[in-house]
Amino acid sequence: MRAMVGISCCNKPFGLFGTPNHAASDSYVRCTLGPVGGVPVLLPAAGEALVPDILPRLDGLILTGSRSNVHPDHYEGPAHAEGTPEDPLRDATTLPLIRAAIASGLPLLAICRGFQELNVALGGSLDQRIQDLPGRLDHSTPSDQKLPKVRTGKAHAVRVATDGMLARIWSQAALPWRPEGVAVNSLHNQGIQRLAPRLVPEAWAPDGTIEAVHVADAPGFVLGVQWHPEYDWEEDALSRALFEAFGAAAAAWAEGRRPGSEARRLAAA
Numbered sequence: 001m002r003a004m005v006g007i008s009c010c011n012k013p014f015g016l017f018g019t020p021n022h023a024a025s026d027s028y029v030r031c032t033l034g035p036v037g038g039v040p041v042l043l044p045a046a047g048e049a050l051v052p053d054i055l056p057r058l059d060g061l062i063l064t065g066s067r068s069n070v071h072p073d074h075y076e077g078p079a080h081a082e083g084t085p086e087d088p089l090r091d092a093t094t095l096p097l098i099r100a101a102i103a104s105g106l107p108l109l110a111i112c113r114g115f116q117e118l119n120v121a122l123g124g125s126l127d128q129r130i131q132d133l134p135g136r137l138d139h140s141t142p143s144d145q146k147l148p149k150v151r152t153g154k155a156h157a158v159r160v161a162t163d164g165m166l167a168r169i170w171s172q173a174a175l176p177w178r179p180e181g182v183a184v185n186s187l188h189n190q191g192i193q194r195l196a197p198r199l200v201p202e203a204w205a206p207d208g209t210i211e212a213v214h215v216a217d218a219p220g221f222v223l224g225v226q227w228h229p230e231y232d233w234e235e236d237a238l239s240r241a242l243f244e245a246f247g248a249a250a251a252a253w254a255e256g257r258r259p260g261s262e263a264r265r266l267a268a269a
């Protein structure tokens with residue numbers, strides 16, 4: 001039986017009357033059905049009350065990207081500039097979900113906004129427009145960019161630590177990769193400002209922006225990336241390998257090989 005993989009939804013106004021809907025991009029459904037090898041389950045932005053009931057039913061969790069931004073109140077940041085998209089219902093759902101998932105060992109893959117939520121959930125903070133900071137690149141891609149693959153195409157390289165999860169995943173998959181430069185796409189304005197205490201950085205953009213992290217002493221698979229592997233896994237083996245590694249962790253969770261389960265079974269014997 002395939003793993004059940006939760007996919008975080010945004011709460012967005014839709015249609016003529018701007019009716020609130022819970023939505024996630026098809027790209028997350030497709031990568032879950034594809035290289036992850038799981039069954040996608042959309043998780044509504046229904047607040048913290050959702051967490052105790054949904055978490056035990058999941059075998060993995062993907063935190064999705066979004067144009068909206070984590071509210072600065074969650075990291076004592078300055079108010080957003082007028083018109084900056086926010087999604088308080090999503091924040092109220094994903095931040096407690098992240099803490100509970102990590103504590104339980106549930107496999108977690110955090111992408112872009114999800115990467116930023118991971119940092120905030122564990123006590124870090126965000127810069128809100130890194131392109132306005134001295135010496136920093138513009139990591140955003142014009143949302144009106146309609147040329148296929150330009151908006152989601154490779155935008156810059158990242159330097160990758162040789163002792164992190166990315167290195168382990170790509171080396172175990174026997175993929176060719178260069179620690180000094182892995183090409184990634186880039187669709188974000190915000191970025192990690194203060195790194196959360198338990199997060200370990202393992203990839204950096206040329207301007208020093210942290211682009212990937214893992215959680216020190218996490219009982220399970222936890223990986224966060226600022227870029228979007230869901231946009232190019234079909235042609236990019238490194239992106240595909242990230243989903244396959246996450247999928248293997250979710251499959252093990254589904255089969256009951258949860259971290260510590262052997263000890264619990266023996267203790268119960």
Ligand SMILES: N[C@@H](CCC(=O)NCCCC(=O)O)C(=O)O
Pocket residue numbers: 025064065066067068069111112113114116187188189190191
């Ligand atoms: N809003 C945050 C996070 C950026 C992000 O998740 N981008 C994805 C946008 C939707 C898409 O094109 O897939 C920021 O701006 O940093």
